[in-house]
Amino acid sequence: MEEEQNPVSPSRTSTEQIQQDTAKLPHQYGCEHYRRRCKIRAPCCNQIFSCRHCHNEATSSLSNPKDRHEIVRHDIKQVICSVCNTEQEVAQVCNKCGVKMGEYFCDICKFYDDDTSKQHFHCDGCGICRLGGRENFFHCEKCGSCYVIEMRGNHSCVENSMKNYCPICYEYLFDSVKQATVMKCGHTMHMDCFREMAKQHQ
Structure with missing residues (x-):
């Protein structure tokens, strides 16, 4: 290089x-x-x-x-x-x-x-740095990742849900630079992939 x-x-x-x-x-x-x-x-x-x-x-x-x-x-x-x-x-x-x-x-x-x-912060639970400001997130021990405060007590926990691959593009979600979303079932995927999938199924 x-x-x-x-x-x-x-x-x-x-x-x-x-x-x-x-x-x-x-x-x-x-x-x-x-x-x-x-x-x-x-x-x-x-x-x-x-x-x-x-x-x-x-x-x-x-x-x-x-x-x-x-x-x-x-x-x-x-x-x-x-x-x-x-x-x-x-x-x-x-x-x-x-x-x-x-x-x-x-x-x-x-x-x-x-x-x-970008409001970086290090999350000890995740073991990596995250974006968006520590005050806007909480670490869900069961899901094994940081989620927005609004999801505290308001999401279906799936063990290590972010430590999986996006079902659409197959990129590993946990440390992806792309934004992820949590579906009602508790499983996760990239937000862009979710939007693209929703658009194709209208």
Whole structure:
């Protein structure tokens, strides 16, 4: 995978100057999934990717099925600063240039994102970061996932209902970046898939 070019002039060494420069240019960092100022080194294959989704998309399409694999987010140990290109242990702030590699940072999930409007939060019950603001969700122990507050005491529990594949597109639901919905029966699928299915059955 080709490395991004460093947009900061090499003659500038001031941490303050680097932070000012990168604050003006957030769109030049990250990938289609997340805005951030670091890449990850995948511990499974020792390759560098912009994020775990970029890794999983690339490795799931390898020609040899035996080489296909997904990254375990919690196993990520090394990141590469996109500003100064320094490889280092996972942390929110680069230990060389001092840039904040992500406004939101989770040390458990090794996750970075500048888009704080997504209202990230880490759910200990799920074991991963979720979107939408902690105050808007509760963790259902039986279903094994976070649901909107309005569903507390108002849904059919199905054990580990989100730890399944969408019956329409077959993508794993639990950590999908697409919005999921819970049907009256308690089973789950992607919201877009549900809408498409409903449209075809009208």
